Amino acid sequence: xxxxxxxxxxxxxxxxxxxxxxxxxxxxxxxxxxxxxxxxxxxxxxxxxxxxxxxxxxxxxxxxxxxxxxxxxxxxxxxxxxxxxxxxxxxxxxxxxxxxxxxxxxxxxxxxxxxxxxxxxxxxxxxxxxxxxxxxxxxxxxxxxxxxxxxxxxxxxxxxxxxxxxxxxxxxxxxxxxxxxxxxxxxxxxxxxxxxxxxxxxxxxxxxxxxxxxxxxxxxxxxxxxxxxxxxxxxxxxxxxxxxxxxxxxxxxxxxxxxxxxxxxxxxxxxxxxxxxxxxxxxxxxxxxxxxxxxxxxxxxxxxxxxxxxxxxxxxxxxxxxxxxxxxxxxxxxxxxxxxxxxxxxxxxxxxxxxxxxxxxxxxxxxxxxxxxxxxxxxxxxxxxxxxxxxxxxxxxxxxxxxxxxxxxxxxxxxxxxxxxxxxxxxxxxxxxxxxxxxxxxxxxxxxxxxxxxxxxxxxxxxxxxxxxxxxxxxxxxxxxxxxxxxxxxxxxxxx
Amino acid sequence: xxxxxxxxxxxxxxxxxxxxxxxxxxxxxxxxxxxxxxxxxxxxxxxxxxxxxxxxxxxxxxxxxxxxxxxxxxxxxxxxxxxxxxxxxxxxxxxxxxx
Numbered sequence: 001x002x003x004x005x006x007x008x009x010x011x012x013x014x015x016x017x018x019x020x021x022x023x024x025x026x027x028x029x030x031x032x033x034x035x036x037x038x039x040x041x042x043x044x045x046x047x048x049x050x051x052x053x054x055x056x057x058x059x060x061x062x063x064x065x066x067x068x069x070x071x072x073x074x075x076x077x078x079x080x081x082x083x084x085x086x087x088x089x090x091x092x093x094x095x096x097x098x099x100x101x102x103x104x105x106x107x108x109x110x111x112x113x114x115x116x117x118x119x120x121x122x123x124x125x126x127x128x129x130x131x132x133x134x135x136x137x138x139x140x141x142x143x144x145x146x147x148x149x150x151x152x153x154x155x156x157x158x159x160x161x162x163x164x165x166x167x168x169x170x171x172x173x174x175x176x177x178x179x180x181x182x183x184x185x186x187x188x189x190x191x192x193x194x195x196x197x198x199x200x201x202x203x204x205x206x207x208x209x210x211x212x213x214x215x216x217x218x219x220x221x222x223x224x225x226x227x228x229x230x231x232x233x234x235x236x237x238x239x240x241x242x243x244x245x246x247x248x249x250x251x252x253x254x255x256x257x258x259x260x261x262x263x264x265x266x267x268x269x270x271x272x273x274x275x276x277x278x279x280x281x282x283x284x285x286x287x288x289x290x291x292x293x294x295x296x297x298x299x300x301x302x303x304x305x306x307x308x309x310x311x312x313x314x315x316x317x318x319x320x321x322x323x324x325x326x327x328x329x330x331x332x333x334x335x336x337x338x339x340x341x342x343x344x345x346x347x348x349x350x351x352x353x354x355x356x357x358x359x360x361x362x363x364x365x366x367x368x369x370x371x372x373x374x375x376x377x378x379x380x381x382x383x384x385x386x387x388x389x390x391x392x393x394x395x396x397x398x399x400x401x402x403x404x405x406x407x408x409x410x411x412x413x414x415x416x417x418x419x420x421x422x423x424x425x426x427x428x429x430x431x432x433x434x435x436x437x438x439x440x441x442x443x444x445x446x447x448x449x450x451x452x453x454x455x456x457x458x459x460x461x462x463x464x465x466x467x468x469x470x471x472x473x474x475x476x477x478x479x480x481x482x483x484x485x486x487x488x489x490x491x492x493x494x495x496x
Numbered sequence: 497x498x499x500x501x502x503x504x505x506x507x508x509x510x511x512x513x514x515x516x517x518x519x520x521x522x523x524x525x526x527x528x529x530x531x532x533x534x535x536x537x538x539x540x541x542x543x544x545x546x547x548x549x550x551x552x553x554x555x556x557x558x559x560x561x562x563x564x565x566x567x568x569x570x571x572x573x574x575x576x577x578x579x580x581x582x583x584x585x586x587x588x589x590x591x592x593x594x595x
Contacts, residue, residue: 102572195552209551238558239551308535319512326513328587330576342588347515354514360524363508364531367500370511380538382548387541389549421527422534438552464553 003028008074008168008222015073022055022073029075033166036496042161044080046120054117072115077161077170080121083202091204092136093126095332095353105202107230114229122157126355128206131427135357149411152182159186170216177431179214180443184406184457187445187489189223190216195438196241199234207317210435220475224252251468255475258292263399267303268430274409276449280456281405284446300391306433312368312381319365389437396463404430406443406457442470445489499532
């Protein structure tokens, strides 16, 4: 089997055993990128020489007898919202085009320490605001299953790169579903760790109380290995949790749900969901029951309002966070002709440098935080956030994990929702509650929808710092379904 | 009745330091109106006696020792600046003519 079809765990073992070099593995993936990137367009920045130099350095360290962990020498695609000293970092925005950050994000630093080889920076919706990559200032990424469909978003470059075998692993960030939704619509695994479980230092901020870095992979075990590699306390992030990383790798190897209590969230499903999504989801629930789990229905009535609370809280935080793009210290500056004031230059720069969705959210957040509207919008949304957290807590008194479809529909067509922001926002309906409560949640493939042949994801939600439960249930579903399908779901994807 | 008027959007754009065109104001007024109408549904959750959450974790006041540590050099800090003069960020005037 060719190197690009192997899992990250397999590649790591082969490299450690000296069966293949990191340079050879990197070259195989770079060749694949040359072949399929014109169609998929997952990356914003690729630099063959920098990649090969990183791989060569890892090979040298391994030959010198250094012990580097299970992913040493394995290539990874890195979302272009994490700062990287040796590659541009743009957040897919014109306002940061060509920017070279003066420091590495903690996640970047830990990838390097673990010996992972960064293949390039992946496309996203501008500042991670969107569900399709159509809000990228540079280009739209295509879904490898059907190039006329979106790869999800905001981390759509990362999901497409892994689904197209351009990389065995990639990083993402999940603020309202930006890892789980793209994983779901491209047929791969995507995990949002517990908020605070992975560092935000050097992650360009969108909504600071929600932003969470997490892994993409083609297998549950690979996702766990990557999460373990970059997670853990970071003194540079004051909201980082000072507690041991949950034993996610062990859980991914313990694919057993016998005796586990699984709650089906009543409010996430039914009307408005695509029939093929519900069919695959219901089968997955039955599968869990047949594997020995105790399945019960759980009601979380305020989850249906979570979407609205989120679209007040996230834009409010965004309007404040994006104030830093002021044309003074870094990034774009427009209209500085010696006569205009700083304020005028700022307004011209921001108008030229931000795309439509970013402008919409900045203004929406500014509105929600305005005196006179604050109590009715931002204040009320914060209270709804408390109610949702309480509903999760009550549910976890009865069950170990909750399940739902990851997203109400399969991948939609490029262009279909671009002029209708509310329709675009609905892609996050099922994923948002876990962001508001800070819970862990994963999406694993659970089949193809009958009507369009596109992937469907099962979402598994677990309490704060119980990330291991997501992996344990995810691994059990993966194992049972792959034995039914005779291999991974991605083997059904058309060759590019 | 619309939730937000074009004049209000123009005010928000000014507060947000976004120099928008007239066409953009029309466009955003329509879209923001639809979004605000939707998000207003947060009012449907009875939450008068519920405390607000700004955050998912019960973390407050994380401190570190007040020690001098290595930080960015002036060269690195200025490396991405749109304009530099004498090792400083050069910016447009910030005060009006009368000042």
